[in-house]
Each structure stands twice: as structure tokens, then as C-alpha cells.
Amino acid sequence: MILFSHPTGNANVRAAALGLARAGLLGEFWTCVNYPPDRGLVRRLLPASLRAQFSRRAFPAGLQPFIRTQPWREIARLASHRLGLASLTRHEDGRFSVDAIYRALDRRVAARVATLEGVSAVYAYEDGAAHTFRAARKNGIPALYDLPIGYWRAARDLLTEEAELQPGWASTLIGNADSPAKTARKDEELALADVVYSASTYTLKTLAAAPGLRARVEVIPYGAPSLGTAVSPPPDARKRARNREDSASAPLRVLFVGSLGQRKGLSYLFAACRSLGASVALTVIGTRPLAPCAVLDAELARVRWIPSCPHAQVLAEMSAHDVFVFPSLFEGFGLVLLEAMACGLPVISTPHTAAPDLITDGSEGFVVPIRDAPAIAGKLDLLRRDRDRLRAMSAAAAARAACFTWESYGARLAASAAVHCARPAIK
Template sequence: MRKYKVIVAHAGQQSSFRRAEALKKGGLLYRYITTVYVKKGYLGWLKVFRVISHKEYERMTLRNCPVLEDTEVIQFDILPNLMLILINRVPKLKNLYVRTNIRLSKKFARKVARYASRENVNALIMMGAAPAKAFDELQNNNIIKVFDMTSIAYNYQSMIMERMAKKMPEEWRRHISVTSDDNIICELMENISKADHIICTSEFAKSSLIANNIDEKRIHVISYGLEQNKKSHNIGKPGKLSLLYVGSVSCEKGLYFLLEAVKRINSEEIELVLVGKNYIDDKLLEPYKKWCNFIGDIPHTQVENYYLNADVFILPTLFDSFGRVVSEAMSYGIPIISTSNAGAADYIKNGENGFVIPAGDIDSMVEKIRYFLLNRDEVKIMGKKAQTTAESHTWEQYEVEYAEEMRRIIENG
């Protein structure tokens, strides 16, 4: 089998580790390029973050990929990006963070382009901000430019929210927070247009690209693996039907429609548990407290207790390129109610391991919740099928598929 050289570059988050792992196992990875990364021989400086905050220390320990050797990781602009991480933790400095992030991302992209050109690699996979800058500055036209897009197109988000906002009361609309900045939208579209190929996580993400007239031949859907879990679960227990939502309590996640559905059912036999940071005025949530238990933002290690005691998981999102919480819920053997605007809906088979409903459709949500309320045996039956689905779509399969798809991209040009 012919050997190829592929670079994965991402200035920020750890989601790119999966890509680098996949390519290494597939014999394609040349280098992984990032900014802040904890190499095995440099764990001592993490003590600085322990002084600042134990939570920050825990976050920083995750900036390491055990599969990669330190020699396979290239770092640029470490100190400025460390400062950027700290700025991002201060809400009042949000504008400073945005401006600084854009500047540092472009600087990072230029350095990646120079390195990739010098090393004469076969393909460059860019993630995060400013891929277009890297693609523009490549000095070797033979390098295949790949944009791995973890979101959906921003203008598609705006279009969805504009339509959904009309279904919400005015006081809820004030809390809508979606990217509508023309400069940011144009920048993402430039990233897409400058790439030879775009990798996305779901059919829903793909549809946002097709809506922007992107040639379908340039789009490659590689769905994430699903989480694996073997813990026993108290599903189908006597008592109230426990509905669980995990994620931010926000307009974008469709919480208005979920809360209205529970209110409309108005049953003492159900309880909705909401786990996640609240971005909505508490006064707007007050009318729903009769049926809901608002847990708030808690460490991820504590979320497991709520999965273990849930009967049905609901993701009412208005847009999500994937929706990892669906994956987590399925791994615990919980049946799903999700909107079609979640990428993870690709894994849901109606009436087998859950239900897929239109986004913003309160009537459909009420119907499916009532179905589980009136058919409690189906909770356990569909839950087992959900867990089987998770077990049959592993991260190992994702890694194999990712490497194979990249090999096809290189060989087909």
C-alpha cells in the first residue's frame, strides 16, 4: 500500500485528536500541529494551572493525545494561546477574546502553510478558524486542501433561527444568540470555498452545505462514533416517567418547545430533568417548575447519575451538527426523542430505538412523550435497541472510515 503524508492542524480544541489518531492508525499521519499541548516530558508546568484553579488544571491535562508520540506533534505560538485560554475564562473579556482569537488563528494558519509546503505533504486537514488563510498561503499547489467542519454553515443556522423565532414569544426571542455577523459568516464560507474537500459529521451538516450550492462531490460525511458504556441502568422503573435533557438551557437548543410540550401534557406522571448551564432568564422558566427539575451546570462526572435514572432522553435542538449527548444517552440504553436538525438523528430509527421529529414541532413532541407514558414497556425495549445501536457504531469504526476516506481523497485527487 502506497504511503502518504497528511498533516492535521487545529489551533484549539481536542476534537482534532480523533482525526490524528485515525490517520496514525491508518498509516497516513505525518504531523499533528496545534498550539497548547501537554507533551509527556513537560507535565511540570501544569502546576501553574493548579494554583489558578483545579478545574483549569483538569482541563489542561486533557490537552494530550496518548496515541501520539511527542515527536509527531508540532506546536506554534504556545504562550499567546495560553493567554487566550485564560482570557476566554473571563466573560467580561469576550470581545477581546474574539479579536485575539482571530488574529492568532490567522498567524497559526500562515505557519502551518509554510510548514506543510516545506515538508511537501500530500494533504493538509485544517480545523477551527482561518483554514482559508492556510490554503491561500500554501506554496505547493499539489497539496490537497481539506476543511474538517465540525459545525453547520452559519447562514443556515441564521435561516433556521429566523424561522423558529416566529414561533416563540417576544420575551424568549430576546435570548436568541446565534452567529449573524456577516464577517464571520463570510469567513466560514471562504474556508469552505477555498477547500478542495469538506469533511462533515452528519447528513444534516451536509444539507447546510448543499443549501449553499456546494458541489456534493466535495462533501464527505464521516459520522462520529458513539460512546460505549456497560453500566447497569434503572430504566423502566416504576413511578414517574423521567425525561432527561443534557445541554445548555437556551433558545438554540429548542428548550422553549420542550417546556411547552411538557406544560401541555400537564401530567403528574412525568418529570423533565434539565442538566446544563442556563442562558435563559429565570423568570421565563418559572411557569414550568411544576413539571421540571432544573439541575443547572454540574461537572460531567456527575451527569452520569442522571443518565442512570432517566427513562427517555430528549434533544429538542434547532440545529446541531451532531449532538454528542444523544450518543451518551444511547450508550446507557435510553430511547431517544430528537429533532431532525441534530446530526445524531442519523442513528435513530423511528419506532425502534427512538423517534425523530421536526424541529420546533410541539405537537409531535407531545405525541412521542405520551407514547412512552402510555407504553412503559417500550421504554425498556427501545432502550436496549438504542444501546445496541451505540455498540455497533464505535470510535474504532470511525477511525478506520476516516483514514480510508482520506486515502480515497488523496488517490482520486
């Protein structure tokens, strides 16, 4: 059986765990908070804002028998963030920082590896695997490592350069602040891994900068959401959706979804849209970073900005726009790309994401160079002027997204994990 761990459990983590469970490989799934759907009393007692927060930690029924939790530190982190206690959640050294949560769960799972019989492999994610993998190596157990974003040295080189190019945005480049201790743990995790899973060929390319990597690297792309019936946008979004059928004189509805840091290439998106004036209408969905950034605040004041919303509403907003732009400088995959495509949005993205794996340039979207606002503006203006092409690319994007499912992702991952469980760990 596989001992699987992740502190929060986002979409790709859940699909991986479900794939292992369906294949009969999952032994235990360790996470922080599990909010089962049958806790009706808890739901009624919690304030609406907290219900929304915890509902994101509701795992599917198929995983409930396997889940083990360590909740209190994560609950304290969420509460500290909500109360504005920034010192407690500060990057790395805050008592309830994200890094502290990852390390605490990692230590707990490592202790479990040392005492639980019948473990055939451990599966852990970047920043939360070092202790677990040490225990696995000591017990001769294979270590399966999930790297959801590119290798840190490649990121450091690129983002350090970006801070020099765009100093006003430097405070949003949080990864540049990683301590030597944290980056050393990342390298230790890679060195201890028997197999590394990545979701894009770009992540694979960044590992060329990893010294002494011995593990096999396998690329398994993520899945798109299964929308079933059409997503039902709210009334104001339905009105915006009708613009897809309007003449070229209507503003092109442009959408970005993601964290609001310069790693996502935001300054280039804002510059592209500014250059097109009233011919485009930009919506941005994402939470501002904790560190103040005056230039970001100024840009957000000029556009329609939604700080946060439930995933269903994100999909509804996608269905109400014309094109999705994701100009990321450094990404592991960019799950929002597939989500937007599933909603019928052509995408404009960069080769530093999974875009080259997902689309044919000019068919389901466009791949533009990083840091190229004029290139983004040119593609937006093309789609604004040629609505027939926009509609054709919309249909092509939805059809392409249907080729990527979470079920397929989980099944491929489980098939690979089964092979590695049968092999001895790297000495």
C-alpha cells in the same frame, strides 16, 4: 503527511487525529492547549477548578508525538471567562473571543504550511481554515475541510425565523450575530476545499444552499463512547435509575444535555414537560449563554439544572434517566445522541440532527418535527405509560449505538483522506 489543526480538540477531533496517526498519515496536530497526563507537579499546583478545566485538554498518548501548541491566547480566554471579563471574550471582536482563537491558530498553521516540506494535505475545521487553505492552494496542496454543523446560510434563515417566533429566546441565538466578514470567511473556506467532511445527511442537505460548492462532500458519522464496564452513577443517580423498573405511576426521568440556547429547541422541550406536569422529571445539563435571557432563567428555576460537570458524570446521569430529548432546530450531528443511546436511553429528536441516520423511528427512539412541543409530550407520555416498551427501546438503543465506534470513524476518515492526498488540489 497531513497538517491537522483544531483549537480545542473535542471527541470527534481526537478520533479523526488518531485515525490519521494510526494510518501513518498524520504529520503534525496543531492545537492551543495540551495538558499531558504526566504533568503531576502542574496538577498539584493548580486549583481544583482549573485542573478540571485543563483536564479536558488532555490528549491521548498516541497523539503526543504529533502535537504542536499555541497556548497563551487560549489560556487568556479561559482566564477572562473565569474572571467575568466579558468584553475580552465577546463574540468575534473580543481580544480573546473564540473567533480570535480560531483565527490566530489558523494564521500560525498557514505559516507552517509555507515553510514545512513534505505536506501532502491540510485538514482544518470550519472557522479555522481560511488562512491555512489559502496557503495550501498557493502550494498546490489538497485542503480537507471538516464541517461539524450545517451550512451557515441555512442556519441564518431558520434561526432568524425562530427569533421572530420566540423573541424572548432571541438573545441565545448567537449565530445570528455573525458578521458579514465571518460568513464570508466560511464561504471562502468552502470554496477552497477539495473535500468536505460532514457527520450527518442533514448537514449534507444544508449545503444545497452553498453557492458554487465544487468540493466532494462525504458523510462519515461519529462514534459512540465505549463504556466498557457499566457506568457507575453517584448514589442519588442510582436511586433515580431504579425508576426504570418502577410502575407507570413513577415520574419519567427526562434528560437534556447541550448548550442552553434556542438553537437546541429548548423552549419546546420545556413546554412539553410543563404540559405533562408531575408525570415527568426533567434534568438539564448545560451552561447558560453569556447574553442574559430571562425566559431561560425562569425555565431553569423549575427543573433540575446542572450547569457543568465532567464527561464521566454526564454519562452517569444518562445511565440514571429513562429517555433523552434533543429537540434541536439546527445541528451538525448531536454527539450526545449516541452517548445517550450507548447508556441505554431511547432518544427523542428531530430530523435536523443525525437522528434519522442513527435510529429507526419507534425502535431506538422517535423523530419528531422541529418546534413541536405536543409531539414531544406525546412520545414522553407514551413511554411513561408503557414501561415494557421503554425497556425494549432502551435495549435497542444500546445495541444500535454499539454499531458506531470512534475507531471505525477514524479509520473511515483516514481511508478517505489517503485517497485525497494522492489527488491534485482543485485549481
